[in-house]
Amino acid sequence: MPKIKKAIIPAAGLGTRFLPATKTVPKEMLTIVDAPIILYVVEEAVKAGIEDIVLIAGRGKHAIEDFFDTSYELEDKLAKDGKDKLLERVTRIRDKANIISIRQKHALGLGHAVLCGLPIIGKEPFAVLLGDEITMEANGEPNVTEQLVKSFEQTSISTISVMKVADKDVSKYGIAEVQEKSPGFFKVTSLVEKPKPSETTSRWALPGRYVFDNAIMDILLNAKSTLNGEIQLTDSMKLLCQLQGLNAMTFTADRYDAGDKLGYLQANIELALKNPELGPELSAYIKELVKRF
Template identity: 45%
Template sequence: MKIRRAVIPVAGKGTRFLPATKEVPKEMIPIINLPMIHYVVEEAILSGIEQVVFITSSGKNAIEDYFDRKFELEDFLIKNGKLKELELVQQIGKMVEVTSIRQKEQLGLGHAVLCAKDIVGNEPFAVILGDEIVRGPNPVTKQLIDVSTKNNNANVIGVMEIDPQETYKYGIVKGNFTDAQKKTMRMTTMVEKPKPADAPSNLATPGRYVFRPEIFDALKVIPKGVGGEYQLTDAINLLAKEGEVYAHIFEGARFDTGNIEGYLNATIEFALMNKDSEEMMRRLIKEKVQKYNIR
């Protein structure tokens, strides 16, 4: 069955970016001239997604507004002959169908996904975290959809290899590979943020999933977990016990823009990958290295 919807949780308060996020949603902070959330939604569209479901909270209206038409701005650009800029903002307004659901309490990622149940209905869907950007020639969500299709529309989790000493930052999976390339495994368990000595592997999930609607049944019965929140990890483990969950090592460069270091890294990388800004960024880096005597 075709996957038409992607659920994108964006209800977090973005405290690592205060005071900027006092009034501006973290997901709207720009990397070069596009907000973080633009890159995430673009990945969804390139993966064949037709509708994006944002799980939002108070003060997040700017995210939905960004993907809407703004006729006052378009009229201003027309009157001032700014046709290139006009085309750009019109394209954003037509990118994808957008729906928002308010998560009134911050009760964890599992609860955020469950909030989308009535809109998603009885169809498979993708989940993409709003502060995790993955760049590559083949969109990571599309990679997971392909793996799901090959395995009878199974649940699939995107994973990446990490430094074994950093397992405490992620959900870590364990399973058995099902292909000769050792890219896809049948998952047996996932452990949330284990210490390196307790981690079952070095395969971590940075927030890309494809689920069958049965995930909602699992989310309804799990108790509160780590941090007093409903953990998506617990629901995934329940699915793995009762059915099939696959973990796929995706291809692409991942950027965690939910923290300052990851945001700065993405800004530099994206500028260097863009032909319009590459020369400028190289010049600025060279000037700063010389100015501050960086070795």
């Protein structure tokens, strides 16, 4: 039975510019409550049993690589700033996983970013977690990547997560066209990248969690650039579902698009409400704030 022990986390886009205007900060390093976005993503992978995590880093992403390096300067700063819990989280990740960084020299799309991980992935199956998407387990269920790993290890068929979106949001995502096998579990029949709502009847979007058989790498090696001159992962997934089959499944986790301004704010608020130190005071503040509207 195939085991998933490796994952690729693409963090390959240019950094997002925030104040002060002279400093560029990778969006994956922006803080959600008390930790950078990328740490939540890596923690999800580790909880799913991943041992080798390949960060695909583009220009301006040195901060991500440095964060996971053993660094006296970083650890000393976290300790002096009183961020002992964050230091413990980073140290725990270092103890449980190998963090490997590969540079994506040219921003040629998500498919190309995944292909950049080939030297580490080799011939093994692997997971992909987008570096600015956070999913947090809910209702006592395993996290999204754990669920995908379990499905793959049971079926040996590549499996992706999907979520239902409104008509107005269809063009923001890759969309999976599916046939339901059982409640919340589907056979993927085709995929289309960021279609207009009129171009597909499906409303099942790809929120950035995948587990692939290694055959996807062979497909990506021969992939051509399409939309915006990029190698689209959805194009190769479409071919994969024709050649080997591709499953999709829904999830019960809370999901935040932390690379989006509104999603970033929502993640901070909701995760802060769950934080025992911040939750009660923030909840009281929100209740008072609502009264003003």
